[in-house]
Amino acid sequence: MKRLNSQLQHDGAPLELVLLIRTLLAACKEISFRVSQGALAGVLGSTLSENVQGETQKKLDVISNQILKDILSESGYVKAISSEEEESVVPCSPNGNYLVSFDPLDGSSNTEINSLIGTIFSIAHAPQWMEADDPSAFLQPGTQMVAAGYVLYGPSTMLAMTTGRGTHLYTLDKTHGGFLLTHPNVKIPVQTSEFSINTSNQRHWQEPIQSYVSELLAGSEGPREKDYNMRWVAAMVGDVHRVLCRGGIFMYPFDKRNPQMPGKLRLLYEANPMAFLVEQAGGLASTGSGRIMDVMPEEIHQRVPVIIGSKEEVENCVARFK
Ligand code: F6P
Ligand code: MN
Numbered sequence: 001m002k003r004l005n006s007q008l009q010h011d012g013a014p015l016e017l018v019l020l021i022r023t024l025l026a027a028c029k030e031i032s033f034r035v036s037q038g039a040l041a042g043v044l045g046s047t048l049s050e051n052v053q054g055e056t057q058k059k060l061d062v063i064s065n066q067i068l069k070d071i072l073s074e075s076g077y078v079k080a081i082s083s084e085e086e087e088s089v090v091p092c093s094p095n096g097n098y099l100v101s102f103d104p105l106d107g108s109s110n111t112e113i114n115s116l117i118g119t120i121f122s123i124a125h126a127p128q129w130m131e132a133d134d135p136s137a138f139l140q141p142g143t144q145m146v147a148a149g150y151v152l153y154g155p156s157t158m159l160a161m162t163t164g165r166g167t168h169l170y171t172l173d174k175t176h177g178g179f180l181l182t183h184p185n186v187k188i189p190v191q192t193s194e195f196s197i198n199t200s201n202q203r204h205w206q207e208p209i210q211s212y213v214s215e216l217l218a219g220s221e222g223p224r225e226k227d228y229n230m231r232w233v234a235a236m237v238g239d240v241h242r243v244l245c246r247g248g249i250f251m252y253p254f255d256k257r258n259p260q261m262p263g264k265l266r267l268l269y270e271a272n273p274m275a276f277l278v279e280q281a282g283g284l285a286s287t288g289s290g291r292i293m294d295v296m297p298e299e300i301h302q303r304v305p306v307i308i309g310s311k312e313e314v315e316n317c318v319a320r321f322k
Pocket of ligand 2: 103105106107236270
């Protein structure tokens with residue numbers, strides 16, 4: 001089976017980018033190990049603090065963030081990082097050529113129930129002019145990403161990666177510590193009968209999502225004339241992984257709970273990397289009013305609505321916003 005290195009070379013990734021990705025994945029392998037230790041290592045449960053987003057930090061959020069931060073800042077390849085768990089950008093090497101954004105442990109409340117969690121990341125070029133502590137360099141649209149992916153800590157530890165030449169899935173072979181290419185060039189089916197949305201928020205949704213989901217729920221008796229199934233992992237990384245494996249539509253739309261918050265998911269280290277992976281697998285990724293990867297970020301923790309997955313289903317949903 002092909003190794004990650006040779007697939008990256010095949011896809012034309014420059015050597016320094018390959019080395020950066022390998023460094024980042026070394027951190028993810030350590031996170032994978034720490035996560036798997038669970039209660040044995042006393043790493044479960046919450047800290048007493050909140051992150052900048054007002055979310056209670058799990059111990060594993062803090063541990064995962066620290067592992068990534070330490071390894072990336074010592075690598076020499078990275079000028080600065082932005083993380084869900086850091087209020088401001090973290091300056092690394094003044095001569096680093098890349099910017100890395102990450103969600104160290106997506107879906108971390110699932111650690112309490114030994115369910116799916118993962119690390120999501122995106123990589124962009126660091127502009128020459130930037131100072132390492134300048135957040136404005138991170139305010140590039142997703143179309144500028146040179147690589148993106150996630151590592152899913154599930155029954156197997158899996159990597160989904162794209163450098164803009166298709167989306168590939170790899171499985172970590174723990175006998176030698178390498179990621180092996182198990183699902184090359186995945187393609188999301190254009191049609192689906194599976195959807196994913198937190199329906200407990202239904203009363204807060206806007207009209208387009210109300211009408212779309214009610215058609216899905218009407219099943220074979222409704223206008224769509226087929227029955228749909230629903231799945232919700234409560235970790236974006238798990239839900240998007242399912243979409244990459246067998247299709248589906250995943251939504252975390254804008255809702256009216258807090259008009260200051262244009263959605264729940266963060267653009268830089270959740271929506272954009274997933275959008276890149278899904279588009280490279282033939283799917284679509286929209287906010288409802290446009291392509292996610294075209295959104296010009298205004299701040300590093302910006303949130304966006306997310307409608308992502310099988311092409312025809314996303315088109316059907318998004319058409320209602322016009
Ligand atoms: O990181 C935010 C996140 O945990 C996503 O991974 C997940 O899709 C979503 O929030 C879950 O939201 P809710 O709490 O509404 O189920
Ligand atoms: Mn997250």
